[in-house]
Amino acid sequence: MIRQQQHFLVPFRSTCSMCNRNLNVSDAIQKQLRLYCGDGSVVTATTISLHCYHDLTSSTRTINQDPVDIFSNFTRINKCNVYTHDSLHYGDYVYLGGDIAVERVIINKYTAQIIQNDFSMMGFAASLNQEAINLGHPQMAAVDRRLLGNIIHAYLIIQFDLSMGNISVSTPCKLSDFNEWAWNQFPRLLSSFIYLWMNHRTLIGSCGIHCSKCLVIDGHQKSRRRICAFKDVKVQTEEMNDLVIGCCKTPVRYSRYCETHNDLSSAITRNRRRSSTKRKKQIKRFFHLVSQNSSRRADRLNATSCRTLKARSDSYVNRCTRSFGIIALVSNCRIITSFSELYRSETLREIINLFAVSIRVAGKLASTCVYDDGCHLVRYIKNHIGREINKTPAMILLDSTPISIDRSHFRNHVGTFCRTTMNPDKNPLLKDVNTEAAEQTFSWLKHYAPIISNMNHLRAPLFMLILFHLKNLSRVKRSPSFVIDIIASVPKVEDYSYPYENLRHTAVDLILSS
Incomplete structure (x- = not known):
């Protein structure tokens, strides 16, 4: 059975962290991306971000404040992605930038299995692709092991850093860096x-x-x-x-x-x-x-x-x-x-x-x-x-x-x-x-x-x-x-x-x- 569900990745917050302005639909930007699902399907998803140039009338406004983009799992400021514990664990999907997002269940499955089974990322991606074939789920393209590996690797390192008590973690906005x-x-x-x-x-x-x-x-x-x-x-x-x-x-x-x-x-x-x-x-x-x-x-x-x-x-x-x-x-x-x-x-x-x-x-x-x-x-x-x-x-x-x-x-x-x-x-x-x-x-x-x-x-x-x-x-x-x-x-x-x-x-x- 082909899934018809639409997937939306919504911002984890609607208030700008710099100027405290409440953002609305007029500040929203949509982008299409590919979503790797837990059943192996690869479908189109829509990520919605909120963009803020800051409130010029606000008493908290300063000259050097950079624009802020609020995504589903991070805030982007000055070409850096800033993660908090709440933002990283927000929602059913994980998006760290780029054109790929993954369903959270994939990361949960990986962290549960990696310490019990010595399977590589190549094997993990292959199992997702095979599951999609076996169950007849749609795939815009096969799950790419390198892209999936980069996302999971980055997610687990950021999660480790936050779990040590850091309030936030700032990383390059590009996964390639x-x-x-x-x-x-x-x-x-x-x-x-x-x-x-x-x-x-x-x-x-x-x-x-x-x-x-x-x-x-x-x-x-x-x-x-x-x-x-x-x-x-x-x-x-x-x-x-x-x-x-x-x-x-x-x-x-x-x-x-x-x-x-x-x-x-x-x-x-x-x-x-x-x-x-x-x-x-x-x-x-x-x-x-x-x-x-x-x-x-x-x-x-x-x-x-x-x-x-x-x-x-x-x-x-x-x-x-x-x-x-x-x-x-x-x-x-x-x-x-x-x-x-x-x-x-x-x-x-x-x-x-x-x-x-x-x-x-x-x-x-x-x-x-x-x-x-x-x-x-x-x-x-x-x-x-x-x-x-x-x-x-x-x-x-x-x-x-x-x-x-x-x-x-x-x-x-x-x-x-x-x-x-x-x-x-x-x-x-x-x-x-x-x-x-x-x-x-x-x-x-x-x-x-x-x-x-x-x-x-x-x-x-x-x-x-x-x-x-x-x-x-x-x-x-x-x-x-x-x-x-x-x-x-x-x-x-x-x-x-x-x-x-x-x-x-x-x-x-x-x-x-x-």
Whole structure:
């Protein structure tokens, strides 16, 4: 049966937010667009917006006030879309700009299914198209997976931002500019995520008798997206002056390097060709000495009789053009509290950085922690703090926190230090506590590896942020629109393992380009 219903997207309010003028039909503008419906049909809809040039006689009128357009889910001011919690959740349809709107039931269906089923946006759009065919619903055109994905992705990020207590969120008016905007907001969004879930026992409520008793850190290497082959990128944090993390950006087409490093890599290649045999020998000798010193330092500071180090060889890391997955802090109640992508390998320095950032944001740490290579982590902290690692309040707290090896990996640790100090069964804080929470969570996450591995640097971290947030909300039985006003309490922390425009390169660049 063909649906004859007309679809109208009406403004969420009729009063101008600038001059408080009541708007009427004379201020209305209509526009035809395509509407993706929950049954797979694609029909014509009409969006009605209210345009206000402001009341010149009003006492609130100022010279610099821009015209206001009020749509069904946002207010457009000065080429920006401004969303509030009420506007975003208004009506049965979602319209974020452009020529496409979606029925709200589609987004509700997606958020309910994505944490239970590892289906891609391609599969989700295909299922809507197939449903329309099966039920004989009209389609002006097939549901486009990219357009649908852009709308759902933007909606969930805006909803997350508002749910942290923000009164409003202002985004570019064009959806094509949204990914870049959202990526630049990622550190701020991640801060809110960490603060909420590291403190979820007090902010939301306990999820059991052992809620948040312990934090388990582990790496997940299934989700490996394409990254720039330029590895010598540094960030500076409060704890470490030089943390080499590699470039997170996606390579440009037909290249192994991103836009930032593509020209630099070409220049390095030309300089290599011009370099003399003597110069090559000097560089080789330099790296040999550095390698020897690093090995001696590692042997002195990390020496245990366990061979459980996880860092990959430099030769493998430098050849690899895919990320090394993620590291995450997971509470024993299986709440994902913090995470970071890996662009080189699972090194102790990056694990320490994740701990430090999480402590600074949340202002706390669990009473005990678990890591499957805890022996090397503990020895590294003890021997480096105050020297290569600055003695910050976050590091003092981490250094004083008992760390054990999880029960499933402890049998592989045969060294005296491990057997004496790392046994989880000898840690009274871990009695009846789940130490395999991270691996259990990653067994769920591995099904999303094909989806994450095909995303670029603008999309992947934000997809994981939203996915983890939805998963956590499901565990504590809260809806995606659940609002908790924490934004005023979240500190601003910028030194994440995500390289931005102010990155510095290592001495390797200077040697090769000279």
